Amino acid sequence: MLNVSNITKEFKNGLFKRTHTLAVDNVSFSIKAGETLGLVGMSGSGKSTLGRLALKLIPCDTGRIIFNDVEISHFTMKQMKTLRKDMQILFQNPESSLNPRMTICRSLEEPCRFHDIGDKGYLDEQIEEQLNFVGLGAELLNRRPHQLSGGQLQRVCIARVLLLQPKLIVLDEPTSMLDVSVQAQVIEVLKNAQKKHKISYLFISHDLDVIKACSDDIAVMYKGRIIEQQSAEALYKQPKEEYTKQLLDTFLNF
Ligand SMILES: Nc1ncnc2c1ncn2[C@@H]1O[C@H](COP(=O)(O)OP(=O)(O)OP(=O)(O)O)[C@@H](O)[C@H]1O
Secondary structure, eight states, rough: EEEEEEEEEEESSOOOGGEEEEEEEEEEEEEEEEEOEEEEEETTSHHHHHHHTTTTTOOOEEEEEEETTTEEEOHHHHHHHHTTEEEEEEEEEEHHHTTTOOOHHHHHHHHHHHTSSHHHHHHHHHHHHHHHHHTTGGGTTOOOOSSSHHHHHHHHHHHHOOOOOOOEEEEETTTSSHHHHHHHHHHHHHHHHHHHHHHHHEEEEOOHHHHHHHEEEEEETTEEEEEEEEEHHHHHHOOOOOHHHHHHHHHHHH
């Protein structure tokens, strides 16, 4: 579904753009249809930047991105518009993902209207179905975001993404702002959605338990590079790199 090879991203900031940060350094990975690649690493290792590059939300300096057998590396933003609904992202903070002035119903409708998905009748039906799927009821539709809990808001965000029927979703710490009890429910919803629609996930998280529970393969990032990638089971049993061992130890002893 997604094949990324040798992508690099350097940010240039500061006076006269003299401060350079090599956020992603020659990274390659691929994700099959319906599978999850977990991405772990310390803060600042480049995980979120890599997720945004993979979706072409920001341009890469070098490298190739092939999505669903189409090379999109050189696609313009206009060309990307047709693919946007297939490639979605779910952020960690659902509150800032939703417009506080819009009702939940409007927030769910908006992206579908933008992508021209169905008429009003079809949309109403789909919204109800997706809300149901994520475990919410239609009584929330006329509320505004501040009238929902964090877990409910993240479910709304998941429903909103699912309405577009994406093929790939970058999950950028989707449960890190939620209570532990709610985390498990949200993960269950994401797993069910993947099973039902064969969606591919790039799952970014600090939480190694969450990553282990969700991923087929796991990639470890360190200073902008993927230093190790293995099946989830193998990585936990026999990490190859010293850094991965330290990461696992730190997490287990936390
Ligand atoms: N827009 C930007 N301009 C300049 N530097 C940036 C920008 N975005 C990210 N960076 C830098 O790139 C590096 C990687 O950042 P990134 O957010 O991708 O890391 P991360 O692994 O996702 O971190 P975290 O887990 O804390 O979210 C960091 O040094 C960060 O400061």
